[in-house]
Amino acid sequence: MSFYFAAEKTLGKLAKWLRLLGFDTSFESEISSDKFFEHLQPERILLTRTKWVRENYSSHRHIFIESNNPRDQLKQVIRELGICQNExxxxxxxxxxxxxxxEVPKNAVYGKVPDYIWETNDVFQxxxxxxxxYWPGSHTKRSMQQIEELFK
Ligand SMILES: [Zn+2]
Incomplete structure (x- = not known):
């Protein structure tokens, strides 16, 4: 099962994390508030922290985010939807x-990434x-650990 999200402008970090996990997530700040709410696609789960939005879009599938902390926000989404790591x-x-x-051939990014990155990686996207x-660098390892912890 796949999930699609629409995150309101107060939830930028949560939106980035959902994208990092591979979920298609539209983000209000990148569109414009009018368009974001006007073109809210039915398959997208609206993520909001705003009571006004919750009240006005209560018929749309949504999750009312409780925490200020992006990590706890992400945990809430995972918990409420029962998302498994293999999803x-x-x-x-x-x-x-x-x-x-x-994925692109290694030669395609020659000169476009730092030399030491090019020399020490074989997979580029x-x-x-x-x-x-993008390449699997140290940032990815740290993020990978954080992802593991999310699904413990
Ligand atoms: Zn891009």
Missing amino acids: TRPFSRCLSCNVEIT TCPTCKRN
């Missing part, structure tokens, strides 16, 4: 653009929209 696809999506990143390059 996630970590590092498959651009954190800025919310599109799936694609690129965002088709913003052209940002």
